[in-house]
Amino acid sequence: MNINSEIIKPPKKDIFKSGKFRSIVIQSIVMLLFISFVLWVIDNAATNMTANGIAHGFDFLWENSMFDIGYLPFIDHTPVDTYFHAFIVGILNTILIAVIGIFFATIFGFLIGIGRLSDNWLVSRFCGAYIEILRNVPLLLQLFFWYHAVLRILPRAKNSLNAGDSFFLNLKGLFIPKPIPETGFNSVLLTFIVAIIFIIYLIRWAKQRQAKTGQQIPIFSISLGILILPVMFVSFLYNFPLYFEQPVLKGFNFKGGIRLIPEMVALLLALSLYTAAFIAENVRSGILAINKGQIEASSAVGLNRIQILRLIIIPQAMRVIIPPLTSQYLNLTKNSSLAVAIAYPDLVHVFAGTALMQTGQAIEILAMTMSVYLTLSITISLLMNWYNRAMALKDR
Amino acid sequence: MAQQPTVTLPPGRDNLKKPPVVSIGFLGWIRTNLFSTWYNTLFTLLGVYILYLVFPPLFQWAILDAVWSGEDRTVCEWYDEDKVKYRAGACWLMVKVYFNFFTYGFYPDELQWRINLAFIILAISFSLMFIPNFKKKHYVGIFLFVFYPFIAFFLLSGNESLGLEYVSTHKWGGLFLTFLLGSIGIVFALPLGIILALGRRSKLPVVRLLSVIFIEFWRGIPLITVLFFAAVMFPLFVPQGVEIDNLLRCIVGLTLFGGAYMAEVVRGGLQALPKGQYEAAQAVGLGYWKMMALIIMPQALRIVIPGIVNTFIGLFKDTTLVFIISLMDLLLTVFTTNSNPDWMGFPFEGYIYAALVYFIICFSLSRYSLRVENKLMVAKQG
Incomplete structure (x- = not known):
């Protein structure tokens, strides 16, 4: 057979068709387009700002803010304080809402999620209806519903809804007892912390011991004892140094205690009930993700119901639940910015609202506001990636 | 106790031992589902008591x-x-008095047929998409995504040369505006999401980096700040003298925000496709764009239909936030009537109506997405 030498000659290398060259060209074009777009935007912004006489730079942060913030559980803000101070106050108020909201949403979400899987038909249907209704109605609508409808039909201070003479709910908000530490409270706190550290070491030791000898100790009751007894003892020594100041009706209003303004109550109700519906779905799918064989196998090796729950179900379900749970926490924090709709003084309302109106420095203020949320999101997603890697099932 | 007699069953059904009456039928159902253990009994009684407390007064108030x-x-x-x-x-x-306002906002009464017409065209083309044996779906799809937005725009805002009176976007409102903003989520955000997802999976580092930054930026901030951004920063970013309509600002903001979420959904679909699909497409000599358009995307998008629908539901609910740049969507129309002296003091009725509308839309969409998901699961197993 005659082999045609023409055919097997290697093809001529065409630099314009090589993948590397093309990739460099495409990337340079994209980069060039992107940079020119950014420059165009900056140029426009600069011209517009000079034309409208808007200042730029971050000097305004150190000027007096000239406004009051109505509600400050942590620190005071007066008109002579700076804008930067208002920024910090806004962040603190956002964090406050987020932390309390997450606390209630978690508890409620787990209860509803477990209830959805209950073998009691009524409970399961009830939880199902809760999830579907709350998930399919916009959060802002729910917020308005609580704030403009439900909290508006509350009685005045004189006829407050009363729970145990400590909690009062009326048009002015929710009044709760205020814990006031007295001398010796620090010692109680210290005892508590030491007890917890001790328990952590105890659990570790018990685990090692079980791995070595196979013997178990009733770790739960021992830990509970270590936690409660010394704390009770020290508290007793100092004559229970935590005092609860009860809110008391004086004239037309309540004195003492902590007042949660209606805006905050509505925001907490809306955020935690709404997020709880999503958390419930995550909890449900986490529990359903466990293979039935796991439970059968653990019964077969002789674990009792509580042991199955503690050693088999919860660890595996949590592995599935925690990543979406974190993103729900993040959503709740981001959704807390809806506070601006009912004028709860969170970061967006105080800084991107009032401060922006006064200074007109939109770019700086929005950049600062966005970077707070961005920092939070990125930190949490990095932590989540780390967690997922640590918890991923290791093939053995 | 007496010794159990050994039963030898004669032929014929009559003598067969029946199960006890409390373990079958209605009674049996009640026993297993409501009173199986002591705590389930407790829960059931508690639940019935709560229903008794809530429902009769509610029924009295809402109906009787x-x-x-x-x-x-x-x-x-x-x-x-x-x-x-x-x-x-x-x-x-x-609600009856304000029904027109809740539905069309300030849109002039005599021109509302244009909104209805636009909606009917949309409804008909959408229902064509769901007829199983209809062969020309792609034509309808192209019509919906490419031509329909223009038709709708001319119908709604009017055009003097076509003989349609001009209606400023300030007058758009109500449920109609909510629908409009919601459909932005599909018409603009989905294509943007597809491009971003491709960018994030690209082999070119620059493209990938830009896509990642873009997606993570919009996903990391709350929609409220996006809308603030749209309201106060967009006007600064365009050349002097260019006025951007308030509604357009909002649409751009929603598109960028929704696009970033859609991108992550589409990326999930791209990652779920087996590598062999990519390799086979390359082996038959398809270039990048042909491979994506003909082989990868049709499959990837089909896998993530439930995800797309869920993201859409989220976007639809989020359109309520446009109150921040004072667009009169359904929620804001309800809110305004609350402060109208003629009808002040009936907040529950308005909010319950709005909640019902949102619920019906979002719930039926979520059921649809669930059905598609189950169908896909069956297809995968079978």
Whole structure:
């Protein structure tokens, strides 16, 4: 057979068709387009700002803010304080809402999620209806519903809804007892912390011991004892140094205690009930993700119901639940910015609202506001990636 | 106890031992589902008690005592000679009076047929998409995504040369505006999401980096700040003298925000496709764009239909936030009537109506997405 030498000659290398060259060209074009777009935007912004006489730079942060913030559980803000101070106050108020909201949403979400899987038909249907209704109605609508409808039909201070003479709910908000530490409270706190550290070491030791000898100790009751007894003892020594100041009706209003303004109550109700519906779905799918064989196998090796729950179900379900749970926490924090709709003084309302109106420095203020949320999101997603890697099932 | 006699069953059904009456039928169902253990009994009793506390008064308020027709608020709330206030149940009359406002906003009454027409065209083309044996779906799809937005725009805002009176976007509002903003989520955000997802999976580092930054930026900030951004920063970013319509600003903001979420959904679909699909497409000599358009995307998008629908539901609910740049969507129309002196003091009725509308839309969409998901699961197993 005659082999045609023409055919097997290697093809001529065409630099314009090589993948590397093309990739460099495409990337340079994209980069060039992107940079020119950014420059165009900056140029426009600069011209517009000079034309409208808007200042730029971050000097305004150190000027007096000239406004009051109505509600400050942590620190005071007066008109002579700076804008930067208002920024910090806004962040603190956002964090406050987020932390309390997450606390209630978690508890409620787990209860509803477990209830959805209950073998009691009524409970399961009830939880199902809760999830579907709350998930399919916009959060802002729910917020308005609580704030403009439900909290508006509350009685005045004189006829407050009363729970145990400590909690009062009326048009002015929710009044709760205020814990006031007295001398010796620090010692109680210290005892508590030491007890917890001790328990952590105890659990570790018990685990090692079980791995070595196979013997178990009733770790739960021992830990509970270590936690409660010394704390009770020290508290007793100092004559229970935590005092609860009860809110008391004086004239037309309540004195003492902590007042949660209606805006905050509505925001907490809306955020935690709404997020709880999503958390419930995550909890449900986490529990359903466990293979039935796991439970059968653990019964077969002789674990009792509580042991199955503690050693088999919860660890595996949590592995599935925690990543979406974190993103729900993040959503709740981001959704807390809806506070601006009912004028709860969170970061967006105080800084991107009032401060922006006064200074007109939109770019700086929005950049600062966005970077707070961005920092939070990125930190949490990095932590989540780390967690997922640590918890991923290791093939053995 | 007496010794159990050994039973030898003669032929014939009559003598067969029946299960006890409490373990079958209705009674059996109640026993296993409501009273299986002592704590389940407790829960059931508690639940029945709560239902008893909540439902009769609610029924009384919402149906029996409710006002369905009348002239003005005096039929819902009135005073006797001693100035004592009386109040009927739910005042659905208020919703009836404002129904037109809740649906069309300030859009002129005599021009509302244009909105209806646009909606009917949309509804017909959408229902064509769901007919199983209809062969020309892609034509309908192209019509919906490419031509329909223009038709709708001309119908809604009007065009003097076509003989349609101009209606400023300030007058757009109500449920109609909510639908409009929601459909932005599909019409603009989905294509943007597809491009971003491709960018994030690209082999070119620059493209990938830019896509990642873009996606993570919009996903990391709350929609409220996006809308603030759209309201106060967009005007600064365009050349002097260019006015951007308030509605357009909002649409751009929603598109960027929704696009970033859609991108992550589409990326999930791209990652779920087996590598062999990519390799096979390359082996038959398809270039990048042909491979994506003909082989990868049709499959990837089909896998993530449930995800797309869920993201859409989220976007649809989020359109309520446009109140921040004072666009009159359904929620804001309800909110405004609350502060209207004629009908002040009936907040529950308005919010319940709005909640019902949102619920019906979002719930049916989520059921649809669930059905598609189950179908896909069956297809995968079978």
